[in-house]
Amino acid sequence: MSKSQLLAATGLKLTTLSRFLRPLKELKLVVCPQFGESSGGRRPALYDVPDRSYYLLGVDISRTYMRIVLTDLKLHVVVSHWFDMGEWATPEWTVQTIIKTAQDMLAQTVETGGRIIRAGVGTVGPMSRAEGVLISPRYFQASGWQQVPIVSMLQQGLGCPVSLDNGANTAVLAESLYGIGRDVSRVVYVNCGVGIRIGTFMDGVLIRTPQNEEDVFGHMVVNADGRLCTCGKRGCLDCYVTIRAVTADFEKRRKLGEPSALPPDASWEEICAAAQQGDALADNVLRNAATYLGIGLSNLINLLGPGLVILSGPLIRESELYYEVAAGMAKKQAWSAQSGVVFHRGGCLEEDAMAVGGAALALEEAISAPPTCSAQPASQFG
Structure with missing residues (x-):
């Protein structure tokens, strides 16, 4: 953008804009890589954000990867x-892997001297964002995931500010600001895997739940006399629609004698593949x-009135049948006033959404942070 375009976009006076641009240019946070077309005088300098030297790190820590x-x-x-997250993936292993990978990533960049200035993590809750602590996330295969001060652990190793949120929130933030939801005022992001994770971006605001628990949608009751949930209630979505629920239902019905080419202990991936082959x-x-x-999605749509619902996660990725049936039922059951809602399988950012969303969160929090008095030279991490 030229200075005249920046003036129009910001409403600043020329002297104020020039004062703001000066330190950004000195730090090479803003560059002038080219010139625009002349309208009769000198060709205007076009300002841009550099694609080298400064980087953001985004991390998606899920239960299985x-x-x-x-x-x-x-x-x-x-x-x-x-990376796979198996029984070895303790908090300490995870943090050290992130730090080592960040170092290796910087080494792969073309620009020497580049550095990571901020990092953001999308993971599973519950958590305290203010304290940067994962409180007691469930279903990790490794032990030790209680009261983990992950932000301080990463900041010590990376040497830069680290932001934290649940992964569904970071994903919906990325898709709403930089992906398929850029022109949609209300976006809902649902990740279907070991649990059901949901993020909601409404009219420019990221809606957060108490303790940033991302699985509240999973405990919407859809069958009052249904299966017993781990939360103590009956008939929660979590009992019917997750990877755990799919494998448990298949195993139970197989042991009761229903025929299938698969054994009772078949994995969810095998079940998805077998369904596609006609089992x-x-x-x-x-x-x-x-x-x-x-059914759960139709209730959510009736309540929130989103223009876009993104369905993602392992079950959506591996089974087109699962996606088509879920989206079809939601549209069928939704209140007529919400019939115009659009569904998308995977989103624009697909499997990168939560990690890119971590970087987006870090950038948004940097923009909204109080300004410091001066910029100091930094190491490669910050």
């Missing part, structure tokens, strides 16, 4: 890495789970 991305300041992914039991189990999800 971890994704780490390095982005530029426009949230374009430069490098991405994926009647696998197909029925997935349809049943997706139907309940669609």
